Structures are given as C-alpha cells and as structure tokens.
Amino acid sequence: MKPETAAKKLGVLLEATPESFRSAPVSRSALQELQDSPPEWLVVLRREGPHPRPVVAARLGVSVAGLRRAELTEPQTTAQIQALLEHKPEWLLRERETHAAVMAENARVKRDRAAKAGSGGAPRD
Structure with missing residues (x-):
C-alpha cells in the first residue's frame, strides 16, 4: 500500500515519518508489524505528534x-x-x-x- 495509506492506518502524519517510510510501499505484513511492535520513531510520533x-x-x-x-x-x-x-x-x-x-x-x-x-x-x- 502507499505510504499515505499506511500512515493513515497508523494514525500518524506522513510528513513527520522517516524518509525510509515515505519512500517505499508498505506491505500488509510490514504494517501489521508496525502496529504490533512499533519502532521508537512511531512511539514518539504517536505520543508527541x-x-x-x-x-x-x-x-x-x-x-x-x-x-x-x-x-x-x-x-x-x-x-x-x-x-x-x-x-x-x-x-x-x-x-x-x-x-x-x-x-x-x-x-x-x-x-x-x-x-x-x-x-x-x-x-x-
């Protein structure tokens, strides 16, 4: 899926995500992994905006x-x-x-x- 869609599903602002997230499609399994075991950047982004x-x-x-x-x-x-x-x-x-x-x-x-x-x-x- 597009990074925009993945960001929306994760409840984060796409522009605030790392370049590596924005530059490549996100598979459903990768999205599930981000939801189940979020990396530090996602934890901070969800907490602080x-x-x-x-x-x-x-x-x-x-x-x-x-x-x-x-x-x-x-x-x-x-x-x-x-x-x-x-x-x-x-x-x-x-x-x-x-x-x-x-x-x-x-x-x-x-x-x-x-x-x-x-x-x-x-x-x-």
Missing part, C-alpha cells in the same frame, strides 16, 4: 469539520492539544457541544433503526 486532523479532533472531542470551522488546519502536537484543553477557547466548547449533540442524535437514530428492524419494520395499528 505532530498529529493529523482526525487524531487532533478525537483528542479534542470535536469533529474534523469543527476543526476546520475553527480554522485549525495545521497539524498539532500533543503539547498544543493539551494547551487547548487547558485553556478551553470558546470555539472548542461550542464545537464539543455540537459534536456531542450529533453523536447523541446518531445513537438515537441507530437505536430507532434497530428497534424497527427487531419489530419487523412495520408499525402496528
């Missing part, structure tokens, strides 16, 4: 779209994420509320669909 947007969003408890709305488009380090969590700017509080509401609505819809599927799908009169 810089992190890709999906990881930043997850750590902040917001969506990737929420990061974009807040104009936070650059990769963030763990220290930068921690500073945001400690400072709690207004946009972060607002986006966390929005994200929580969307997640709750998605869970409700999923429950409703499961209930309909379990009852045969047709409402009874």
Whole structure:
C-alpha cells in the first residue's frame, strides 16, 4: 500500500515519518508489524505528534469539520492539544457541544433503526 495509506492506518502524519517510510510501499505484513511492535520513531510520533486532523479532533472531542470551522488546519502536537484543553477557547466548547449533540442524535437514530428492524419494520395499528 502507499505510504499515505499506511500512515493513515497508523494514525500518524506522513510528513513527520522517516524518509525510509515515505519512500517505499508498505506491505500488509510490514504494517501489521508496525502496529504490533512499533519502532521508537512511531512511539514518539504517536505520543508527541505532530498529529493529523482526525487524531487532533478525537483528542479534542470535536469533529474534523469543527476543526476546520475553527480554522485549525495545521497539524498539532500533543503539547498544543493539551494547551487547548487547558485553556478551553470558546470555539472548542461550542464545537464539543455540537459534536456531542450529533453523536447523541446518531445513537438515537441507530437505536430507532434497530428497534424497527427487531419489530419487523412495520408499525402496528
């Protein structure tokens, strides 16, 4: 697979990986080995960053779209994420509320669909 795909699966920013990782395709067995027994560079990168947007969003408890709305488009380090969590700017509080509401609505819809599927799908009169 392409290095970009492997980096995404590992949850790391491709640009922050070593040149040897970026310059050659990654086999599925090599990816599995990286996941099972990560080298030091991967451990440090996961711990300290810089992190890709999906990881930043997850750590902040917001969506990737929420990061974009807040104009936070650059990769963030763990220290930068921690500073945001400690400072709690207004946009972060607002986006966390929005994200929580969307997640709750998605869970409700999923429950409703499961209930309909379990009852045969047709409402009874």
